[in-house]
Amino acid sequence: MEKVDGRLVRGDQTRRAVLRRSVDIASVDGLEGLSIGRLATELGISKSGLFAHFGSKEELQLSTIRAARRIYADNVVLPAFEVEPGLGRVWALSTHWLDYSQSRVFPGGCFFQKVSHEYAARTGAVHEALLTVHWEWMGLLEEAVQAAVDNGELEADAKQLAFELNAYYEAANLASILHDDGGAAYELARQAIRSRLESTVTAETTLPR
Amino acid sequence: MEKVDGRLVRGDQTRRAVLRRSVDIASVDGLEGLSIGRLATELGISKSGLFAHFGSKEELQLSTIRAARRIYADNVVLPAFEVEPGLGRVWALSTHWLDYSQSRVFPGGCFFQKVSHEYAARTGAVHEALLTVHWEWMGLLEEAVQAAVDNGELEADAKQLAFELNAYYEAANLASILHDDGGAAYELARQAIRSRLESTVTAETTLPR
DNA sequence: AAAGTAATAGTACGACCGTTCGTATAGTTA
DNA sequence: TAACTATACGAACGGTCGTACTATTACTTT
Numbered sequence: 001m002e003k004v005d006g007r008l009v010r011g012d013q014t015r016r017a018v019l020r021r022s023v024d025i026a027s028v029d030g031l032e033g034l035s036i037g038r039l040a041t042e043l044g045i046s047k048s049g050l051f052a053h054f055g056s057k058e059e060l061q062l063s064t065i066r067a068a069r070r071i072y073a074d075n076v077v078l079p080a081f082e083v084e085p086g087l088g089r090v091w092a093l094s095t096h097w098l099d100y101s102q103s104r105v106f107p108g109g110c111f112f113q114k115v116s117h118e119y120a121a122r123t124g125a126v127h128e129a130l131l132t133v134h135w136e137w138m139g140l141l142e143e144a145v146q147a148a149v150d151n152g153e154l155e156a157d158a159k160q161l162a163f164e165l166n167a168y169y170e171a172a173n174l175a176s177i178l179h180d181d182g183g184a185a186y187e188l189a190r191q192a193i194r195s196r197l198e199s200t201v202t203a204e205t206t207l208p209r
Numbered sequence: 210m211e212k213v214d215g216r217l218v219r220g221d222q223t224r225r226a227v228l229r230r231s232v233d234i235a236s237v238d239g240l241e242g243l244s245i246g247r248l249a250t251e252l253g254i255s256k257s258g259l260f261a262h263f264g265s266k267e268e269l270q271l272s273t274i275r276a277a278r279r280i281y282a283d284n285v286v287l288p289a290f291e292v293e294p295g296l297g298r299v300w301a302l303s304t305h306w307l308d309y310s311q312s313r314v315f316p317g318g319c320f321f322q323k324v325s326h327e328y329a330a331r332t333g334a335v336h337e338a339l340l341t342v343h344w345e346w347m348g349l350l351e352e353a354v355q356a357a358v359d360n361g362e363l364e365a366d367a368k369q370l371a372f373e374l375n376a377y378y379e380a381a382n383l384a385s386i387l388h389d390d391g392g393a394a395y396e397l398a399r400q401a402i403r404s405r406l407e408s409t410v411t412a413e414t415t416l417p418r
Numbered sequence: 419a420a421a422g423t424a425a426t427a428g429t430a431c432g433a434c435c436g437t438t439c440g441t442a443t444a445g446t447t448a
Numbered sequence: 449t450a451a452c453t454a455t456a457c458g459a460a461c462g463g464t465c466g467t468a469c470t471a472t473t474a475c476t477t478t
Contacts, residue, residue, distance in 0.1 A: 014455080028330045032241065036436065048438085049456040057436060108330035117326040120386040121237045121317035134387055163397040167380030171372060174379070177329040178343055188372040199408060223425080244465065257468090258426040266466060 015053050017043060019067040022060065026068070027108030030118045031061045031126060058125060065129050068111040075100045077140065085147035087154060087201070091208045093144055094165060094193045101173045102186050109177040112137075113170055141166060156200040168192045224262050226252060228276040231269065235277070236317030239327045240270045240335060267334060274338050277320040284309045286349065294356035296363060296410070300417045302353055303374060303402050310382045311395050318386040321346075322379055350375060365409040377401045 021043060026034045036057065040047040054060040080092035101110050108114050112133060119127045145165075146158040154161070172189035179185070197207055230252060235243045245266065249256040263269040289301035310319050317323055321342060328336045354374075355367040363370070381398035384390070406416055 030239075030241075030327065032239075035434080037434070046457050047436090048458075051437070052456075114326055114329075116387055117323055117383065118239065120323075120383060131387060134384075160397060160400060163380060163384075163394075164377070164401050167376040167398075167401070168373070170383070171376030171379055174326065174329060175343075175372075178325055178340060185372075188369060189376075191369060192373050192376070246464065246466085255427045256466095257428070260467070261426075264467095 014045070014050075015063075018050060018053065018060075019063060022064040023068045023071065023111055024107050026061075026064055027106035027111045027114050029108075031064065031115050032118065034061070034064065036060065061126050062129055065115070065126070065133065068106070069133055071105060072100070072112065075105050080144075085144065086151040087148040087197070087205065088208055089144050090148050090154075090165075090197070093141060094169070095190075097169045098172060098186050098189060101169070102176065102183060110170075110173045113173050138162060138166065152202055153205045154197070154200050155202055161196070161200065164196060165193060168196075223254070223259075224272075227259060227262065227269075228272060231273040232277045232280065232320055233316050235270075235273055236315035236320045236323050238317075240273065240324050241327065243270070243273065245269065270335050271338055274324070274335070274342070277315070278342055280314060281309070281321065284314050289353075294353065295360040296357040296406070296414065297417055299353050299357050299363075299374075299406070302350060303378070304399075306378045307381060307395050307398055310378070311385065311392060319379075319382045322382050347371060347375065361411055362414045363406070363409050364411055370405070370409065373405060374402060377405075 018039065021039060022034055025039065025042075036051055037047050040050045043050070054063060076093065076096045079096050080089055083089045083092040106114075112130065115126075116130050116134060119130055142158050142162040145154065145156065145161045148154040149156060149158055168189040172185040175181070175185035175188075176183070194207065201207060227248065230248060231243055234248065234251075245260055246256050249259045252259070263272060285302065285305045288305050289298055292298045292301040315323075321339065324335075325339050325343060328339055351367050351371040354363065354365065354370045357363040358365060358367055377398040381394040384394035384397075385392070388394070403416065410416060
């Protein structure tokens with residue numbers, strides 16, 4: 001069901017509205033702080049009506065993760081994939097990630113940073129889902145680096161460099177939110193990325209921008 | 210009161226037992242997941258008796274942060290401060306931090322990583338307390354780097370290098386807990402630190418170990 | 419031993435949690 | 449029009465939350 005010749009039916013509209021709000025709440029207060037009662041009140045609908053869409057709190061949380069993953073893909077991955085594989089794409093992933101965090105696509109900064117820490121030391125379906133997303137992301141970043149290496153643009157261990165780049169992203173995200181600073185942390189991250197890439201580019205290659 | 214010729218009186222013993230458990234719980238489930246009822250049950254004491262020690266949930270959380278700060282100081286800062294200021298101390302801070310995380314001094318990994326993310330995007334006394342600890346730590350790390358620069362052992366911008374080192378610590382901590390891996394993430398961090406420091410040591414200096 | 423105080427326990431509260439149930443309304447299909 | 453399904457609602461459930469009070473211990477001091 002769900003769709004009638006392309007148009008959304010009522011139920012699916014509600015579902016989308018719920019998830020649009022859910023990801024924002026969870027990015028600030030976590031997937032635990034995301035309560036059904038609060039969500040319903042903020043959206044002006046009934047708790048039971050909302051609940052019926054998901055069947056359980058956990059299913060709401062998993063749906064929220066899927067929704068956040070789409071937003072993440074739209075804001076970070078897809079734009080960077082318009083750039084050819086290689087150093088340019090590595091650079092694009094970095095800038096889009098920092099822009100995604102800095103522009104507060106989610107009000108609490110990176111959704112996955114927030115909830116990954118929340119569920120890192122627990123077990124269950126939510127933990128597993130977040131683990132999968134993390135693998136996906138790190139694998140994608142590593143592949144992007146590897147392509148640049150294969151192009152002869154970088155000389156580096158892909159896994160190692162991907163780890164370091166991702167570390168800069170995450171550190172900037174946390175510092176920025178915690179200190180509510182205008183962008184100093186992002187500038188540190190950008191500088192770190194720039195000099196780290198510069199130190200590994202091959203002789204005949206120059207950095208973008 | 211609290212002490213009688215050096216020995217602890219009953220109440221303070223309880224307080225310490227509570228906080229010892231509190232920091233462990235909070236490192237896994239956060240300062241919000243740290244509930245008074247659960248804490249009392251696990252310790253085999255009454256909820257009201259426990260509550261009387263702190264007077265409010267927030268005061269329990271703030272006390273927990275102070276307790277965790279002492280443990281952090283004992284495990285990371287103080288050992289590193291036995292090394293003379295300079296590159297050696299920067300190296301010591303790095304290794305002790307990674308050991309502190311890897312050895313699970315707190316079962317959920319670094320206490321402050323966990324709860325800083327939890328309260329990063331909120332306001333209130335808990336947020337402020339965590340902000341202060343973060344400033345303290347980053348300032349301390351930056352000063353350690355600056356000392357190495359002043360010694361002529363490193364050529365670097367202290368704030369920039371401190372940011373990058375801290376980024377490696379945090380990234381290793383999260384990856385390790387999330388993936389429950391044996392130590393691969395810590396090895397990536399150690400390698401990152403090693404090569405980052407190597408790239409900035411002055412000609413006449415060599416890295417420890 | 420008596421008095422006084424610090425520490426713990428017991429009980430109860432209002433609020434909110436996730437969840438279930440029965441029901442009313444709207445939209446689609448026959 | 450009639451039957452059916454999707455969607456949303458209100459009320460209530462048992463439970464847990466933080467907190468407030470009042471008792472009851474245990475220990476110290478006199």
